[in-house]
Amino acid sequence: MYNEEVINEFQNLQNVGFIENHNAYGKIGNAACGDIMEMTMYINPETEIIEQVAFRTFGCAAAQATSSRATTLVKGKTVQEALELTNKAVVDSLGGLPAQKIHCSVLAEEAIKACIENYLDRKAGKVSNENEKPKMV
Template identity: 45%
Template sequence: MWNYTDKVKEHFFNPKNSGVLDTANAVGEVGSITCGDALRLMLKVDPDTQIIQDAKFQTFGCGSAIASSSALTEMIIGKTVDEALVLTNRDIADYLGGLPPEKMHCSVMGAEALRAAIANYKGEAWEDDHEEGELVCKCFGIDAAMIERAVTVNGLTSLEEVTHYTKAGGSCQTCHEKIEEVLEAVMAKTGILKPAAKHSPTGVVGLDAIQPLAAKPAEPAAAASKLTNVQRMQAIMGAIEAMRPQIQRDGGDVELVDIDGKDIYVRLTGACSGCSQSAGTMMGVQMKLVETLGEFVRVKPASLMPAHAN
């Protein structure tokens, strides 16, 4: 049995705002019965004030999917469309007191439905490239097809890169073997079979080829308590600098704007702005920083900076 919080149970057993909203002027529909999760979010937005006056949902899914939908409606009623757009799946999960890692995709579905509904309200086309395929990363609901595409398009060669680009494998890490299989398959197909060359000098075999494991993972933990503010800032700048070539390869760029405690504001530019993968890129930056600093930080777009900060 899943370890659901009381808040999740409350929203599952007595969901708020379930049913059909006849007066809706914005509808977002995501998921599919094949996936086992589907959500229709209906909003009534006041065209003058842009305030979401009412919201209702219909959900096909497990306990946490229903709870996430219910929580979402409670969170957005009374907010303006722009205020609502700021909400992330993490906010939904936090509102519920957390979700089991395997269930985080339920909160993602909520956030996706919200975006779809608002796009519908604004008359924009909502597109998502999620396709059917063997599910690889269960935490984030990433299938083999999506990983293949990311690997092919971006020329990814390592598990770490796949995680940064797609989120796959970034949570419970149990799917790493499967991701590597997909990676190997794509690389074999495209002929980029050279990841090993990176690690060992060509032509060297035997013991010489075995390089000591980088002491990296141990470092950040030790450093976490010792970093001065200046060192921490330099570490963040260094990590972002290291990620830039990868992002620039896609015609985008990332720039550090401000550091406010655990909130790190960055700006995605070039091809990144408006790209459907930008959330994944932000997540990738965040994971890199968490790894580098050995502490939890949150990467946010500069557009979310509090007004007084600038």
């Protein structure tokens, strides 16, 4: 059901983890639905370039592969560029996903958006700058 590119990504996940000194945090999904993605980023406040990005995912192989691919697609990009990333771009970059797995890629797009919104809210002073603590090592 998965193509080789997806299986390869799943076997070699990129940017797994949690950035302690992050200034952007996003968590999307619902455990009851079986999909949760958490993303942390360090965005350079001067250049607004995403210098570091990491994810942790509770989800199926497609959820893991799309979150991994999404992080590689936004790393080194500006906040504005990252906001333009669509789930379709993630899916295309993986050479396609089975129809019933497309919703996983939506989650990846949403996690990035949530993360950047959190950064922008922090910048605007709308939310606290205190970092989320990783809940496990």
